[in-house]
Amino acid sequence: MPLSEQEQRLLDEMERNLYRNDADFVSTVGDRRGRPTYRSIALGSVITIVGAAALVLGVVLQQPLVGIFGFGVMLAGVLVAISPGKATTQESNDRGGFASASTGNRPKGSTTFMDRMNDRWDKRQGDH
Structure with a gap:
């Protein structure tokens, strides 16, 4: 089920804030970015089917x-099927831009969705 426009915007904003606020986390986890390509999925599927045939053959024999x-x-x-493909230069540029952005670039009066959620979380933790 596809995301609505509002959900997609919220997801994009959350992703930007993650890249902006947790650059260390993104750099350690981000090394495995990329999605499997159709070629790797097809090749991995063929290899898996050959392996399954060999497994069945071993049981029969x-x-x-x-x-x-x-x-x-x-x-x-x-x-092979789940291995991520190489990131394109556009993806690298986009992520690099997010990781290097700082929160100081925003106007002082504007708060983002994630800032509001963090404030609510802090208030809730302060109550307990």
Whole structure:
């Protein structure tokens, strides 16, 4: 189910604030950015099917080594299918811009959604 425009804007704002406020976290976790490409998904699926066939063949022939080899090939296929693709230069530029942005660039009177949520959280924690 696709997100509405308002939900998409809120998600984008939250993402920008994450990049802006938690640059250290983003830099450590962000090394694995990128989404799997269709090519890697297709290749991984083929490898996984070949591994499953080898696993079934090992069971039918009662050869544990063939079954173990088939399981290993299946695992490799899944890893290939879910491996992220290389980030494009546009994605790198966008993320780099968010990570280097500071909160001081905003006008003093404007508060973002995340700032308001943080204030509410702080008030709630102060009550307890």
